[in-house]
Amino acid sequence: MKKIHAIWLRNDFRIQDNPAVWNAYNQAEGDDGELLFFFHLHPDFLSSITQSNDYFFQTLQTFREYLKENNIRLQFLHGDPEKAFKKLLDVKGLASVSYAKDYTPFAKKRDELVTEMLRKKEIDVHACRGNYIHEPFEITKKDGTPYKVYTPYSKQWMQQDKNEIIKLEIEELAALSPQKAYLDKEAVAYFDEQVLPKCKRNWKRLGEEEAQKRMKHFLSGRVDHYDDMRDTPSKAGTSRLSPYLRTGAISARQIEQAIARKQSQTKGAETYIKELAWRDFYAMILHHFPETETKEFQEKFRSLDWNKDEDLLQAWKDGKTGFPIVDAGMRQLNAIGWMHNRLRMITASFLTKDFQIDWREGEAYFREKLIDHDPGSNIGGWQWAGSVGTDAVPYFRVFNPTTQSKRFDKEGEYIKKYVPELKDVPKKYIHEPHTMPESVQKEAGCIIGEDYPDPIVDHSEMRKRAIALYEEAKGD
Numbered sequence: 001m002k003k004i005h006a007i008w009l010r011n012d013f014r015i016q017d018n019p020a021v022w023n024a025y026n027q028a029e030g031d032d033g034e035l036l037f038f039f040h041l042h043p044d045f046l047s048s049i050t051q052s053n054d055y056f057f058q059t060l061q062t063f064r065e066y067l068k069e070n071n072i073r074l075q076f077l078h079g080d081p082e083k084a085f086k087k088l089l090d091v092k093g094l095a096s097v098s099y100a101k102d103y104t105p106f107a108k109k110r111d112e113l114v115t116e117m118l119r120k121k122e123i124d125v126h127a128c129r130g131n132y133i134h135e136p137f138e139i140t141k142k143d144g145t146p147y148k149v150y151t152p153y154s155k156q157w158m159q160q161d162k163n164e165i166i167k168l169e170i171e172e173l174a175a176l177s178p179q180k181a182y183l184d185k186e187a188v189a190y191f192d193e194q195v196l197p198k199c200k201r202n203w204k205r206l207g208e209e210e211a212q213k214r215m216k217h218f219l220s221g222r223v224d225h226y227d228d229m230r231d232t233p234s235k236a237g238t239s240r241l242s243p244y245l246r247t248g249a250i251s252a253r254q255i256e257q258a259i260a261r262k263q264s265q266t267k268g269a270e271t272y273i274k275e276l277a278w279r280d281f282y283a284m285i286l287h288h289f290p291e292t293e294t295k296e297f298q299e300k301f302r303s304l305d306w307n308k309d310e311d312l313l314q315a316w317k318d319g320k321t322g323f324p325i326v327d328a329g330m331r332q333l334n335a336i337g338w339m340h341n342r343l344r345m346i347t348a349s350f351l352t353k354d355f356q357i358d359w360r361e362g363e364a365y366f367r368e369k370l371i372d373h374d375p376g377s378n379i380g381g382w383q384w385a386g387s388v389g390t391d392a393v394p395y396f397r398v399f400n401p402t403t404q405s406k407r408f409d410k411e412g413e414y415i416k417k418y419v420p421e422l423k424d425v426p427k428k429y430i431h432e433p434h435t436m437p438e439s440v441q442k443e444a445g446c447i448i449g450e451d452y453p454d455p456i457v458d459h460s461e462m463r464k465r466a467i468a469l470y471e472e473a474k475g476d
Helices: 019-030 051-069 081-089 105-120 150-159 170-175 185-198 208-219 222-229 242-247 252-261 267-288 310-318 324-336 341-354 359-369 375-385 401-408 413-418 438-444 459-474
Strands: 004-009 034-041 074-078 094-100 124-128
Touching: 004 019, 019 034, 019 094, 019 124, 019 170, 034 081, 034 185, 051 074, 051 185, 051 208, 051 242, 051 359, 074 081, 074 185, 081 094, 081 105, 105 124, 150 267, 208 222, 208 242, 208 252, 222 267, 252 267, 267 375, 310 324, 310 341, 310 359, 324 341, 324 359, 324 401, 324 413, 341 359, 341 375, 341 401, 341 459, 359 375
Parallel strands: 004 034, 004 094, 034 074, 094 124
Antiparallel strands: none
């Protein structure tokens, strides 16, 4: 009987530079064994198909189809891990399970449980490198404790040697992956009949091949101007690789090494590399401080008396605050599941400072909507904007949405794209449409209070309240 070496796919839907696939392949080659690819459908992610999950599952389906085209069958398990993995243990000859590490509190708890189950049955478990350039435990201070500030962390991050990317041939994997009967036909049916039909968005350019195309396009020129263009939402100045990173259709190592291979190391390229370091930094923070998933990193701000106004929260979600740049950002998020990092900062600052609404409300909404949702980065970004996280913006620094709008969307191109009510508003008034005289409102076809709302709050007043709120919580 041949030994079976299973690959537990999670958020690593690619063949190239996939440590889990590489490890299982080496195991199978070494003992003339076979490969088995599978995905576990965990109930916690199936209760509702959010926009974020929609993109994720459609990417999974794209990868499944790619495997099928190459005569590799993707197996499914479904249910609580204790129950679902019993189906895997029924596989005769099962010798090992390889997977890529995931450092969220949920994933670590799940992996510990499943690993214990498998090892009790004398199945080898191989926890392989995750989709980070440096794993969360790799970079520490001299005393072995984790960094809490990005700058010293990033300096050491830059100095560390980087792992080489792993190259694999799909044909060689297929040769070791005979078409076995399904482990769990009910799990396959559940995915095909209960999950996929609920994924209704028509996403374009999914999967590993498209990720490589987008990376090459970005590196062909746009990366050199990344530092100048990344904050201008009306321009195509970013890589748009983050959704592929989230689903593992591309690895962070592939991007970093592709940039490193460029002969000219421009400021734009250096800036982009720093963004990859930020991604690793926030993963490291969540790994070492798992309580920050739901609690402020800065304990002194855990007693903040947040505003619980549901109407304000809904206006923010819907992009109907009367602040054009905020509304454009939220409407873009709702429409395509993505927005520029600058807009993420503006909208997050607005919710936490202008509305004084709990950062957790915003983090949860972004988690539902972002197709590039990364737990560490999302939590870290929200705590940064809300001035409650590690290395966060000071609480007294409150983004002025109008100033931000004039600086980063000077002509109002971005605003007009996502807030069509304002498409005919003159440039003079685009950042503060409520200041239009009535005659201009009529001419622009945009009556304030009817077609587009008045500013829902007074920014100057709310800034003062926000600072007072934080100072009260700080108590010194």
